[in-house]
Amino acid sequence: MPQTLPLLPERGFYLGLMFHQAAARHGSVRVTLDRPLDVRPEAGLALGYPELAGLVDDLAARLWAAGIRPSERVALHKSDNFDIVLLTCALSRIGAVPALLSPGLAGPVVGELLGRLERPWLITDRAKLEGPLSGVGVPGLVREVLSVDDAQGAVPLDKYAGAPPHGPVRLHPREPSLITHSSGTTGVPKLAVHCPNTMWNRLVPQKAMGWPTRGETAALHMSFVHSRFYHLLGVLLHFGSPLLMLVDPDPASAGPLLAEHRPGIVETHPNTFVLWEELADAPGAPLSRVRSYGSTFDAIHPRTVQRLLGASRRRSPWLIQLYGQSETGPVAFQVYSRRSAAKADGRRVGTAIPGFTRVRIADAAGKRAGSGKPGRIEARTRGRILTYFGAQQTYDAQLGDGWWQMGDMGYQSRWGGLYLIDREIDQIDSVDSNLEVEDILMTRLDELREVIIVPGADREPVPVVCVRGDRPLDNRRWHEATADLPLMSSPLQWRFDDLPRTSTWKIKRVEITRMLTEGALPAARFGV
Incomplete structure (x- = not known):
């Protein structure tokens, strides 16, 4: 018989209730931001649990007034800021299913994910619509576009300011309630469906x-x-x-x-x-x-x-x-x-x-x-x-x-x-563990900001290194540090910002290998 985990009651974690429960339990606890909210810049940088719960209520009322209903999918793709969280909680509060798309995704990738979501609502902003999404054909992929600002071609959420409050909606614990995406380190991200349970x-x-x-x-x-x-x-x-x-x-x-x-x-x-x-x-x-x-x-x-x-x-x-x-x-x-x-x-x-x-x-x-x-x-x-x-x-x-x-x-x-x-997918025949070698090099060379070992065009191990302050890598120190390690190609020094990364800063190793194979290297790099 296959091993199974014991069953637990059908309980759920509901994002739309978090701030309200915290405010009721603890009162006005401080929350500090490092940039103003795009949905309410005048709120400032210092808020409390009750103020945030109130913002979630206000956004939930506006989203309901816009026509969003329980179980409907709503793609959320806007510039990076904490109001992504407030919008997610507001959507959850009215029973909608937020589909969270990283601000760092390329426009064509967002377009593909919107297509997979089968005409969701979209909440975004002017920076995205006039930037990465400008050539994606968004109107044909979504039901309606809502904007947190005055983006052209979108309905501003401010249109629904003052909408009457709407009480919380709880979906069944095993019903889809949130969609996030995988890191996309090996290609177009997959859409992961979560439920409260x-x-x-x-x-x-x-x-x-x-x-x-x-x-x-x-x-x-x-x-x-x-x-x-x-x-x-x-x-x-x-x-x-x-x-x-x-x-x-x-x-x-x-x-x-x-x-x-x-x-x-x-x-x-x-x-x-x-x-x-x-x-x-x-x-x-x-x-x-x-x-x-x-x-x-x-x-x-x-x-x-x-x-x-x-x-x-x-x-x-x-x-x-x-x-x-x-x-x-x-x-x-x-x-x-x-x-x-x-x-x-x-x-x-x-x-x-x-x-x-x-x-x-x-x-x-x-x-x-x-x-x-x-x-x-x-x-x-x-x-x-x-x-x-x-x-x-x-x-x-x-x-x-x-x-x-x-x-x-x-x-x-x-x-x-x-x-x-x-x-x-990252394994190289001549190296037992790329990750272990990277740990050793990071320990031996304090100046390294990052080192990534990837297979090159001929599956040879290629180290890509980033040095703090973009200083040139010391050739002597590198050779001393690698003397007892598996044989590798000469290191390529890149700026950290040139490394392809996910929204959680994971390095896209497959993408680096593609760049090496196709010769699509960063314009500004250092040789050793």
Whole structure:
């Protein structure tokens, strides 16, 4: 008999209720923004839980007055800002299904996703309609275009100002309630369909992880279109944490705000944490009060973990790393302390979440591999999405007897520790683990902002490196650092901004390989 997880009651996590429940429970807790809301610039940068709940109510009333109804799909694609969250909650509050499309997606990709969504409503802004979407033919792909500003060819939400309030609508716990998209590191993103029940099953273990830091000020720089953000927000609102929401990750902008607010909780993307290493000894000690760092979306380099934990003056800070994907939510977790980080294996991404997830390694025949044997990572979780919208066959192909194929290669220790080797598609025959070599190089060369090893035109390992401040890479130091590593091509030095990235700053390795194969290299690059 196949292993199954025990059934739990059909409970749900409803995004449209979060701010109202938090305001009722905790009152006026401070929320600070680093840029004004596009939907209400006059609201300023300092708000409280009740004010945000009121904004959600106002937006929900306007969206209902515009004609949006329960279970209707609404694509949300606008310039990056915290009001993406408020619009998402407002749509959820009236029972609509927000389909969150990253602000960083190229126009043609957005057009393809709108086509897959089968004529959804679209909420956007002038910058998108006159920029990336200008040649996409949006009117023919959507039911109606609503704009948060005065974009030409769209109905402004201001038209419905003063609309009567509409009470919350709760969809059935197993009914689609949110659509996000996969990272798109290997092509056009897939549309992941969530429901309140699967989202609740992700929320509960994350609440347990958040209990030790309940009520601490939290600083977040995360993708507002990723499901992980909403679960973390749900945890923080539940415990009444003051919030600092950062859109701009530049240390010159983020550093002073972090120093002013002294967060006890900080979460961002792993590549942003690498950028924030320079905040470890920045003026004002912006990370000195951090008790808990959160890292998800991708593995994090041991060097970065050590620097972050070393920057805190708290007695026993920690970093929680979550391993998972949009389709599953977290399936494994790892906690680093200062002591464990000093001897950490960057390839160890943790163990399964007791009672909520199971993880195994499958061999080429699809059978469970023995301890220490490499194979395909698979997971079983109650937090798995319902389907890929418009691509049920693709979804079914990743399932086998209830086990979800994560797309990664790895192995498990005797005690269940999960170790990540590489993405299946990124493997290079002459390198056991690209990720392990990258960790070693990041540790040996402090000046590196990033290093990515990808297969070149002939499947040879090609290192693409980014140096802090775009300084030239030291040829001697590079050769010393790589002397005992697998043979690789000469490194290519690029600016970090030239690396193709997802909305969570994951590097698109397949895209880099394509660029190398086609000779479509960045105009400004450095040779070594």
